[in-house]
Amino acid sequence: MSDNDKSINHFLPLTPAVFQILLALFDGEQHGYRIMKLVENNSGGKFKMGPGTLYGTIKRMLSDGLIEETGERPDSSMDDQRRRYYRLTQIGKKVAHAEAERLAVLVSNAKAKKLLPPTSDEII
Amino acid sequence: MNRLNNSKYYVISNFFYRRLLILYPAAFRERFGTELIQTYEDLVTQDKSDRTFLSLLELWYWLLTDLFTSVVFERYQEWRNNMKSRWLIAKGFGFCFLALWFLFWGLSFGRNMFHLPIKDPTYWLLGDQFSNLALNSLNFSILFGPLIVLAIFLIPSLQINHVSVGNDILQIRVLRMSKLSLLIITICGVITVLFWSVILLSRLGLL
Numbered sequence: 001m002s003d004n005d006k007s008i009n010h011f012l013p014l015t016p017a018v019f020q021i022l023l024a025l026f027d028g029e030q031h032g033y034r035i036m037k038l039v040e041n042n043s044g045g046k047f048k049m050g051p052g053t054l055y056g057t058i059k060r061m062l063s064d065g066l067i068e069e070t071g072e073r074p075d076s077s078m079d080d081q082r083r084r085y086y087r088l089t090q091i092g093k094k095v096a097h098a099e100a101e102r103l104a105v106l107v108s109n110a111k112a113k114k115l116l117p118p119t120s121d122e123i124i
Numbered sequence: 125m126n127r128l129n130n131s132k133y134y135v136i137s138n139f140f141y142r143r144l145l146i147l148y149p150a151a152f153r154e155r156f157g158t159e160l161i162q163t164y165e166d167l168v169t170q171d172k173s174d175r176t177f178l179s180l181l182e183l184w185y186w187l188l189t190d191l192f193t194s195v196v197f198e199r200y201q202e203w204r205n206n207m208k209s210r211w212l213i214a215k216g217f218g219f220c221f222l223a224l225w226f227l228f229w230g231l232s233f234g235r236n237m238f239h240l241p242i243k244d245p246t247y248w249l250l251g252d253q254f255s256n257l258a259l260n261s262l263n264f265s266i267l268f269g270p271l272i273v274l275a276i277f278l279i280p281s282l283q284i285n286h287v288s289v290g291n292d293i294l295q296i297r298v299l300r301m302s303k304l305s306l307l308i309i310t311i312c313g314v315i316t317v318l319f320w321s322v323i324l325l326s327r328l329g330l331l
Binding site for chain 1: 148156162164165167187189193197
């Protein structure tokens with residue numbers, strides 16, 4: 001196991017809040033409220049984060065180097081200039097990949113135990 | 125249901141949310157205060173045309189739950205960070221205390237089981253003319269000592285998160301720690317469980 005793998009595995013398993021935020025930022029930089037709504041939509045409304053939990057988690061992710069604040073501000077005609085935008089760092093992307101792989105192994109084990117129905121691709 | 129068109133509710137609501145933010149640690153407030161207010165405003169004004177007094181109350185219930193739990197966690201994090209240098213001193217004391225604890229029990233055990241020609245460690249520690257307070261303090265340290273040492277070594281490695289997955293859940297994670305800390309925590313945990321089990325079983329008359 002390389003040092004890089006070790007540093008990534010150090011973060012695993014991720015808390016649901018951290019993984020959801022990483023997923024929300026995977027398609028590009030977002031501001032806090034947008035992250036909150038994306039997390040809610042991505043989970044079908046099952047996962048809801050309040051402002052305090054969101055910014056508390058963002059604070060820890062910033063200090064862990066999983067995300068970073070972008071220096072750019074949106075045009076005032078497009079959005080509120082006070083908004084801060086966040087994006088994934090390289091290590092954040094790698095950690096998200098590693099967590100997704102970890103969860104995929106768990107899901108495949110669950111399928112092998114017939115805890116989950118097979119997907120349509122697997123039936124064919 | 126009547127739509128909430130009266131802006132005074134929004135003004136009052138906004139006023140209280142801003143005031144409640146003072147509960148957060150100053151550093152957190154300075155860094156994220158503006159964003160918290162902005163996100164709150166986004167939440168309140170979304171679907172404003174459909175907003176009723178009841179839905180505003182519902183939103184507030186959710187906001188208050190989130191606010192108070194996150195305030196507790198941020199305060200805890202701040203306290204833990206401020207204690208960083210002091211934890212080292214506390215751990216040093218904890219380690220010495222544990223060593224003394226073992227010495228005391230080692231001597232007691234040796235004296236009672238192997239009839240070693242040594243004085244009772246209670247007298248050895250407190251002298252012949254000990255007061256009730258001194259004896260009670262010694263008893264307290266014998267019973268709770270390992271538990272306190274366990275807390276000293278465990279608390280700096282605890283990370284608490286609050287998340288909502290369907291229902292609100294509290295997630296406590298134990299971060300990586302040194303092997304020595306892990307060993308001390310294990311020893312203290314085993315001692316505490318054994319000690320308190322013996323006391324409980326004795327009290328129940330089962331021993």
